Amino acid sequence: MTRSSLLRAHIEDTLALIADGEAQLRHQAAVPCVDVATELFLQWEDWYRPNDEAFARAFAPADAATLRAFHDVFLTVRSHCMHRALPIAELVQTTAWKRYSGAARTALGMLRSALAAA
Secondary structure, eight states: OOHHHHHHHHHHHHHHHHHOHHHHHHHHHHOTTSOHHHHHHHHHHHHOOTTSHHHHHHSOHHHHHHHHHHHHHHHHHHHHHTTTOOOHHHHTTSHHHHHHHHHHHHHHHHHHHHHHHO
């Protein structure tokens, strides 16, 4: 697997987990010592590197624009949620988290549609 394809897979996996509240709750139950909300923010920060050469090879310009739009939502939600320190079971019920999950579902759907059309 190339660095670009690995990066794309990590970004898609992260978006899929952000998009799935039930999966977040299952993950929290399986690993109670981890703060899943914080982990999801950190994972996105780890993988979203739009200035990286591998990123440019992994994502067409339209895909990069999709991810940039999601990143804008991420920044807003992170600034709102990181200070609240709510457990994931409560956080998934907030308007901000629902916006975050919805934006991830949208981005993931657009990425997968673009890939299928290619």
